[in-house]
Amino acid sequence: KNATNEVHNKIEVSNARIEEAERRCELQDTIIEKEEAEKKRDKLIQEHKRRVQELSDTIKWNNIHIIGITEEEERGKNTEEVLEQITAENFTNLRKETDIEI
Structure with a gap:
């Protein structure tokens, strides 16, 4: 009986x-x-x-300031309109000589 108890204790x-090793593996x-x-x-x-x-850089890149054009003038127009106005005012001959697309 004593030997059986000893074997039983060793098994326990x-x-x-084994349970402790499994718990550590799970952890x-x-x-x-x-x-x-x-x-x-x-x-991520x-x-x-x-x-x-990139978005911030893109926003900053599109926010140009054109010397000689007030913000009020810029506000109502898109970039193409502002550039067309500058070209028309300052480069009238160039506009006639070449076909410039903006």
Whole structure:
């Protein structure tokens, strides 16, 4: 009977060790999954930052200031109309000699 109890105790200890090892493996898997998810999130954040910067640059690029034209004049016209006005006022001969498209 004593030998049986001893074997039984050893089996219980072995089972406890196996369960602990499985728990640690599961925790390690969870950590790896979270690290991968964090890397993906960081990549998405960087991509979104890049896109926001591109949009910001595009907006700034289109916001030109033309010397000699007041903001009130600019506000009511699109870029093509402003450039046509400048060309008509300053380059009348050039406009007649060549076919300029804006």
